[in-house]
Amino acid sequence: MKKINKPLFTGIILILIYTRFNNPGAITLTLGKFFSFFSVFIYGGIIAFLLNPILKFFEKNKKINRKSSILILYFSLFLLLGLFFSFIIPRLIGNISDLIENYPKYISVFENSVAKYRHLLPFLKDVNLLNELLLLQQKTLIFLKQEFSFLVGQFLGVTAKIVSLIFSLIFSIFFLGNKEYFHTLAKEILDTFLSKKLSGEIKSLSHKIERVFLGYLSGKTLDSLIIGGIAMVGLTIMHIPYVILLGIFITVFNFVPYLGPFIGIVLGATIALFTNPGNTLIVIIFLALLQQFDAWVLEPKILGTSLNLSMFWAIAAVTLGGSVWGALGIIIAIPSFALIKELYLAKSKKKAHKIVE
Known part of the structure; x- marks a missing residue:
């Protein structure tokens, strides 16, 4: 055959x-x-x-x-x-x-x-x-x-x-x-x-998909759940209502790089402004410090090495993923673009090596 x-x-x-x-x-x-x-x-x-x-x-x-x-x-x-x-x-x-x-x-x-x-x-x-x-x-x-x-x-x-x-x-x-x-x-x-060559390339690709996707999704999910849980506890102590709704929003938007944490702060501040205005500033400070803790301490500890996507490509990935597949697209957009970038760099290095030879 x-x-x-x-x-x-x-x-x-x-x-x-x-x-x-x-x-x-x-x-x-x-x-x-x-x-x-x-x-x-x-x-x-x-x-x-x-x-x-x-x-x-x-x-x-x-x-x-x-x-x-x-x-x-x-x-x-x-x-x-x-x-x-x-x-x-x-x-x-x-x-x-x-x-x-x-x-x-x-x-x-x-x-x-x-x-x-x-x-x-x-x-x-x-x-x-x-x-x-x-x-x-x-x-x-x-x-x-x-x-x-x-x-x-x-x-x-x-x-x-x-x-x-x-x-x-x-x-x-x-x-x-x-x-x-x-x-x-x-x-x-x-x-x-x-063929042997195509079979080997598909096996190599599957290993990269497993490493990039599972590494990112498992780590980011754990990170987002921890941040969402801490946010719910803190907002409950400050007597802010709708903590379940806010906690879910903060957890989900934590998957969105750069803009996600800011959206979470805006949502928390808006709810506080309407329901408990006296604590609005405290809520903003609390959520801002929580996001800084996540960015500098928790996320690097859980995820380890970064996927190394610039702000432009990260936001572009989330925008494209969200427009095509909604919430699921937002979640898988970052590792997908990171995988594409890794494959492109590997291919370009391979071509450069052939030219040198």
Whole structure:
């Protein structure tokens, strides 16, 4: 059997890309049917891929055997999922509902506070601040209601697929328990159908993807959860409401480099300004110090070596990823661009080496 070589593989990819843009329905329909049929295996593989570093930690560092490690890992996972759906989700929905209900009252309190100090801000004399705030209120309420309905719909959609999730988790257990077998099987398939050179390049690429993606995602997730947790505790002590909502926002936006921490501070300050104005400055200082602690102490300790993306490329990656895949795109954009940069540098160095020779 003739194996697929690199030019043929490249040609197939280019044909697929051309077909995707020229006749998007053809590939979308085919891939949709493929993912629908194999979804539990695919999701199971993704779950196993993400949990594998933790399994390695239990086996190598804690010297726990495979079966016990998997038992501890999945017991912890189900416990966290149970806490999330029974504790976090209901309170998050309650925070959003309460914020929508009390928003007019917060606007009124803010207007009264501004009226007291209007004489100190001359530029506000010619501005009908109440009308501007009411207009902002209407737009914000519409946005919150739309997002709230979307979140509820997504939540119900997830719960409707709970059986699929359970089967995916079961398959992930099989993948992790027999990961050496599946790893060997994948290598045999590549060696059987692809040329030796192409097979080697795909194996090398898979190792880089595992190192870059798992290293970044696992480290950044732990870092963001710690920062979000500290923020929730601190805001609770300062008697700022909606700490669940703020904690989730701060955790998610912590994935966004440079701009994310600033957005978290703005959100926290805005909620404090409307609900507890006296603590607004303290909230800003607390969140700013927390982000500095994250940038200089916690993140370097957890992530270790940086992905070495400049501010321009980091923001470009997040913008592009968010516009294409939403929240998921924001999370995977940074490691994706870092991987592309690493592949480009490796290719350019290889070409430079050939020219020197």
